[in-house]
Amino acid sequence: xxxxxxxxxxxxxxxxxxxxxxxxxxxxxxxxxxxxxxxxxxxxxxxxxxxxxxxxxxxxxxxxxxxxxxxxxxxxxxxxxxxxxxxxxxxxxxxxxxxxxxxxxxxxxxxxxxxxxxxxxxxxxxxxxxxxxxxxxxxxxxxxxxxxxxxxx
Amino acid sequence: xxxxxxxxxxxxxxxxxxxxxxxxxxxxxxxxxxxxxxxxxxxxxxxxxxxxxxxxxxxxxxxxxxxxxxxxxxxxxxxxxxxxxxxxxxxxxxxxxxxxxxxxxxxxxxxxxxxxxxxxxxxxxxxxxxxxxxxxxxxxxxxxxxxxxxxxx
DNA sequence: CTGTATCCAAAATGATACTG
DNA sequence: CAGTATCATTTTGGATACAG
Numbered sequence: 001x002x003x004x005x006x007x008x009x010x011x012x013x014x015x016x017x018x019x020x021x022x023x024x025x026x027x028x029x030x031x032x033x034x035x036x037x038x039x040x041x042x043x044x045x046x047x048x049x050x051x052x053x054x055x056x057x058x059x060x061x062x063x064x065x066x067x068x069x070x071x072x073x074x075x076x077x078x079x080x081x082x083x084x085x086x087x088x089x090x091x092x093x094x095x096x097x098x099x100x101x102x103x104x105x106x107x108x109x110x111x112x113x114x115x116x117x118x119x120x121x122x123x124x125x126x127x128x129x130x131x132x133x134x135x136x137x138x139x140x141x142x143x144x145x146x147x148x149x150x151x152x153x
Numbered sequence: 154x155x156x157x158x159x160x161x162x163x164x165x166x167x168x169x170x171x172x173x174x175x176x177x178x179x180x181x182x183x184x185x186x187x188x189x190x191x192x193x194x195x196x197x198x199x200x201x202x203x204x205x206x207x208x209x210x211x212x213x214x215x216x217x218x219x220x221x222x223x224x225x226x227x228x229x230x231x232x233x234x235x236x237x238x239x240x241x242x243x244x245x246x247x248x249x250x251x252x253x254x255x256x257x258x259x260x261x262x263x264x265x266x267x268x269x270x271x272x273x274x275x276x277x278x279x280x281x282x283x284x285x286x287x288x289x290x291x292x293x294x295x296x297x298x299x300x301x302x303x304x305x306x
Numbered sequence: 307c308t309g310t311a312t313c314c315a316a317a318a319t320g321a322t323a324c325t326g
Numbered sequence: 327c328a329g330t331a332t333c334a335t336t337t338t339g340g341a342t343a344c345a346g
Binding site for chain 1: 154163165166175177180181183191193197198202203204205206207208212219223224227231235236238255257278281282286288289290292293294296297301302303
């Protein structure tokens with residue numbers, strides 16, 4: 001999207017129009033460039049990963065797996081003990097693990113025994129993601145009081 | 154949650170039990186401590202903000218607002234031009250802006266004119282959040298190829 | 307122009323029962 | 327134990343019409 005089109009967009013409904021020097025024009029041009037010719041669709045990694053980190057369970061799953069390797073049932077019990085909502089359903093745990101595995105954040109190792117024993121571990125990529133994610137979490141927690149204040153006032 | 158309880162949790166279903174020295178015990182104890190006595194509920198800032206950043210529109214709204222102040226209708230047009238999904242519904246834009254305003258990330262200024270003119274701007278807190286968020290986005294984009302590879306292989 | 311209300315469709319989540 | 331299938335419920339999002 002070029003600057004001329006952006007200027008047009010900003011001008012709609014403004015009787016005096018908008019100057020091409022409006023700082024928003026350059027800002028939006030940069031944003032558009034950053035997003036590339038084809039803006040990220042819902043299944044693009046940036047969108048998908050952010051959606052996972054924002055869903056009900058994936059973030060907690062990552063944080064638990066960051067402490068080591070877990071079997072399916074053990075992971076489920078540990079999450080149930082940590083989460084405010086209580087237990088995660090077996091179905092959701094499987095769905096979330098599959099999504100994390102699919103994107104290369106979690107490694108699944110099944111031993112062909114009876115009964116089966118399946119272990120989940122963070123991959124190096126998953127460990128790195130969790131570390132990055134933790135920075136953002138720390139920022140939010142550091143500003144929690146400010147957010148709560150905005151909610152009240 | 155103390156280490157004894159964690160050790161118990163990890164021992165369920167393990168014929169040989171689990172040693173209190175299992176590194177996961179210390180890791181989970183740290184995680185439990187970090188989450189506090191009452192784990193964050195769905196409406197806690199950490200959960201709520203992550204949910205917003207992961208939803209369909211809030212991240213883009215923040216990025217656009219990071220370039221300046223926008224009227225409601227202009228913001229809507231700009232988002233429609235940038236998003237892969239096309240236009241955001243008026244309803245969703247209002248809902249998202251309200252949520253961001255509520256948490257102190259966006260400032261809403263209504264001029265009592267006819268027709269009304271309402272401007273939205275990032276607060277300093279919102280600007281700071283967007284900056285932090287951008288770091289995580291940059292990390293994901295930097296590892297996009299790796300994620301795509303995991304999806305294929 | 308900004309916003310709300312209403313209705314509807316789609317998606318995420320949960321509960322339960324079942325299989326290997 | 328790990329996982330799937332099915333169904334109910336909840337949440338989320340979109341379309342439309344309307345009000346100030």
